[in-house]
Amino acid sequence: xxxLKDYENRSYLSAIEAAKFLGVTVERLPYELPYRLIKxxxxxxxxVLDPFVGSATTLIAAADLKRNGIGYEINSDIAQDALKNLxxxxxxxxxxxx
Numbered sequence: 001x002x003x004l005k006d007y008e009n010r011s012y013l014s015a016i017e018a019a020k021f022l023g024v025t026v027e028r029l030p031y032e033l034p035y036r037l038i039k040x041x042x043x044x045x046x047x048v049l050d051p052f053v054g055s056a057t058t059l060i061a062a063a064d065l066k067r068n069g070i071g072y073e074i075n076s077d078i079a080q081d082a083l084k085n086l087x088x089x090x091x092x093x094x095x096x097x098x
Contacts, residue, residue: 034058039064056082060089 038048038061048062050071058080062069073079 020034028055031055031057031061035061035064038062038067042067053082054078056089058087063089 021098026048034057038058041043042048042065044066045068046056047068047070050056050058050062050069053073058072059069059071071082
């Protein structure tokens with residue numbers, strides 16, 4: 001495994017930089033896990049809090065279940081990836097009533 005000796009002279013090393021250096025990737029949470037938990041433990045119209053947004057899977061599952069979602073991420077690199085995922089996701093603006 002690689003060592004972090006190259007970074008010893010730096011005063012700050014972000015988690016993303018360390019993960020990239022070590023070859024570790026941030027895995028995506030399986031969609032089904034937050035989907036089932038949100039469905040089981042909240043009602044339509046309630047708000048779901050995701051304190052570790054990551055890839056925004058929980059916020060997407062909340063939107064699919066007609067819940068509001070609030071998430072935050074302290075790492076700007078991960079937050080940018082989450083914003084990309086959310087921009088590619090489009091919520092349904094109307095429902096078909098037959």
